[in-house]
Amino acid sequence: MTSARRGNPVLLGFAGLAGLLLILELVPRLGLVNERFLPPTSRIAAALADEVGTAVFWQSLGDTLYAWAVGLLIAVVAGVVAGLVIGSVPVLRELTASTVEFLRPIPSVALIPLAVLLYGTELGSTLLLVCYASFWQVLVQVLYGVADVDPVAEETARSYRFSAWGRVRYVLWPTALPYVFTGFRLAASVALVLAITAELVIGAPGLGKEIATAQASDAVATMYALIVVTGALGVVINLLTRTGERRLLAWHQSVRGEVSL
Amino acid sequence: MAVLKRIGFVVALPLVLFAGWFFLSSGSESFYSPPLRTILTAFGDTWTLDRLRADVAPSLLRLLAGYLLAALIGVGLGVAIGLNRRLRATLEPVLEFFRAIPPPVLVPVIMLFAGIGDGMKVIVIVFGCVWPILLNTVEGVRATDSVVLDTARAYGVTGTARLTRVILPSASPQIAAGLRQALSIAIILMVISEMFASSNGLGFTIVQFQRSFAIPEMWSGIILLGLLGFALSLLFRLAERWALRWYEGLRAAQRRAG
Numbered sequence: 431m432t433s434a435r436r437g438n439p440v441l442l443g444f445a446g447l448a449g450l451l452l453i454l455e456l457v458p459r460l461g462l463v464n465e466r467f468l469p470p471t472s473r474i475a476a477a478l479a480d481e482v483g484t485a486v487f488w489q490s491l492g493d494t495l496y497a498w499a500v501g502l503l504i505a506v507v508a509g510v511v512a513g514l515v516i517g518s519v520p521v522l523r524e525l526t527a528s529t530v531e532f533l534r535p536i537p538s539v540a541l542i543p544l545a546v547l548l549y550g551t552e553l554g555s556t557l558l559l560v561c562y563a564s565f566w567q568v569l570v571q572v573l574y575g576v577a578d579v580d581p582v583a584e585e586t587a588r589s590y591r592f593s594a595w596g597r598v599r600y601v602l603w604p605t606a607l608p609y610v611f612t613g614f615r616l617a618a619s620v621a622l623v624l625a626i627t628a629e630l631v632i633g634a635p636g637l638g639k640e641i642a643t644a645q646a647s648d649a650v651a652t653m654y655a656l657i658v659v660t661g662a663l664g665v666v667i668n669l670l671t672r673t674g675e676r677r678l679l680a681w682h683q684s685v686r687g688e689v690s691l
Numbered sequence: 692m693a694v695l696k697r698i699g700f701v702v703a704l705p706l707v708l709f710a711g712w713f714f715l716s717s718g719s720e721s722f723y724s725p726p727l728r729t730i731l732t733a734f735g736d737t738w739t740l741d742r743l744r745a746d747v748a749p750s751l752l753r754l755l756a757g758y759l760l761a762a763l764i765g766v767g768l769g770v771a772i773g774l775n776r777r778l779r780a781t782l783e784p785v786l787e788f789f790r791a792i793p794p795p796v797l798v799p800v801i802m803l804f805a806g807i808g809d810g811m812k813v814i815v816i817v818f819g820c821v822w823p824i825l826l827n828t829v830e831g832v833r834a835t836d837s838v839v840l841d842t843a844r845a846y847g848v849t850g851t852a853r854l855t856r857v858i859l860p861s862a863s864p865q866i867a868a869g870l871r872q873a874l875s876i877a878i879i880l881m882v883i884s885e886m887f888a889s890s891n892g893l894g895f896t897i898v899q900f901q902r903s904f905a906i907p908e909m910w911s912g913i914i915l916l917g918l919l920g921f922a923l924s925l926l927f928r929l930a931e932r933w934a935l936r937w938y939e940g941l942r943a944a945q946r947r948a949g
Contacts, residue, residue, distance in 0.1 A: 439780035439783075442777060442780035442781040443780060443781065443783055443784040444784075445781055446780075446781035446782050446783070446784055446785050447784050447785055447788075449781075450785050466803075467803045467804055468804075524700040525700055525703055525704045526704055527700070527701070528700075528701040528702065528704065528705060529704045529705055529708065531921075531924075532705065532917070532921050533917075534924075535875060535878075535917075535920035535921050535923070535924040536916065536917035536920050536921070537875065537878045537879045537882055537916055537917075537920050538879065539879050539882045539883055539886075539894075540882065540897070540912075540913045540916035540917060540920075541913070542886070542898075543897055543898060543900070543901035543909050543912075543913070544909075544910075544913060546901060547723050547901065547906070547909075548723065619791070622793060623793040623794070623795070626793040626795065626796060627793060627795040627796075627879075627883065630795055630796060630798075630799075631795070631883060631886055631887075638793075638795075638796065641796055641799060642799065645799035645802075650803065653799060653800070654800070656796075657792060657796050657797075657800065660791075660792055660793055660796055661788050661789070661791045661792035662788075662791075663791075664790075664791025664792065664793065665787060665788055665791045667791075668787070668791060
């Protein structure tokens with residue numbers, strides 16, 4: 431089958447997006463949905479253009495991205511260090527397994543009231559939630575990664591009298607790295623969701639708070655425009671982490687295999 | 692003996708942490724972090740049967756309704772999209788975009804359409820947790836072994852049998868992964884939708900405690916949410932192990948052979 435007969439996936443993808451935008455334009459215009467609830471695409475686009483022109487928008491975008499980046503950084507560093515330590519000591523691994531399993535499913539939103547009490551509507555509340563939620567993503571992946579170390583490689587390193595540091599550096603780390611990246615990718619999207627959620631619910635400065643404000647002041651088109659921005663932000667973060675992963679792991683089996691297909 | 696040792700490993704750290712919290716906080720004067728003893732007393736006083744029926748039961752029902760609906764929609768649409776190459780190419784960017792929208796921002800939108808009743812909360816849960824199920828189903832269906840598909844075709848396995856006997860089983864491990872991701876999103880959305888506008892439910896109650904500075908009660912609510920999340924993920928694991936036992940067996944056999 432040629433690609434012409436199947437249809438070019440990029441073109442079809444654009445057609446899909448255009449179709450969605452068209453439907454969202456027509457549905458309110460034809461009166462199928464009340465325009466007050468779902469403004470046509472063009473009005474949302476106009477609202478978006480207005481927003482982009484304001485300083486408040488860029489300030490809140492910056493606030494959201496700052497909370498996202500700092501929270502993610504703390505979570506990744508803590509997750510990797512904790513994962514390597516726990517993963518490479520079998521006793522620790524067995525001791526912590528049940529606790530990790532218990533703490534992980536605690537919904538991070540349960541901490542919202544606590545965050546409000548501790549930090550009010552400051553950056554700290556957002557950071558607490560972002561760190562808590564993304565930490566587990568990284569930790570669990572690193573634990574899987576450490577468990578995946580080839581016993582033969584480990585034994586070989588031992589027979590060649592690699593130091594403990596050498597074993598971590600040349601055996602453990604390269605094996606765990608792809609898992610670390612998977613954890614990073616998962617944590618990056620979770621961190622964005624939690625950052626915006628915290629702003630929305632708690633009222634910490636950022637895009638989420640702007641959405642809550644737009645909703646409270648009945649600026650429906652602006653609210654949709656901001657939601658589109660958060661979605662676009664998510665897509666961009668996804669794309670960036672995927673590309674970065676492929677670049678940095680170009681030497682690794684999983685990526686090389688993927689490319690040659 | 693080995694069993695005892697295993698149990699010891701499972702409960703040791705939680706016990707130590709719990710005991711540590713109990714004794715370190717026992718003399719706590721801080722208003723925000725009361726002694727654990729106070730919290731536990733509050734737990735017993737707060738989450739009585741009446742309270743469980745009035746607040747926890749509606750929350751769980753909404754969670755269940757939203758989750759099941761999302762599972763149905765996600766698997767149904769996912770199979771359709773996964774089987775049709777052109778449909779997949781057309782919808783992929785749209786789906787990626789919807790998945791990237793942080794689900795909690797949908798609460799204000801859905802409040803516009805559905806008001807603040809139970810319907811709103813169920814829709815929020817469905818809308819938030821359908822994406823991981825849908826995308827994982829698409830991936831799983833797509834990854835069906837082409838040899839298996841050809842064999843099935845050669846033996847004249849078509850239509851419903853092809854779907855239920857060949858495609859769905861082969862995609863089921865991936866579908867289960869999507870369902871697991873969706874479960875934690877569903878719990879989060881259940882709580883958040885209740886924090887916004889509600890007159891009952893766990894999220895509502897916990898925020899209520901926080902606003903009225905009933906701190907031990909608030910802590911007990913957080914603990915209850917934790918236990919709930921833990922219990923649900925345990926239930927899910929059991930269900931998954933039961934549904935996918937053929938797959939685990941296959942994997943184990945392959946590992947022994949390899």
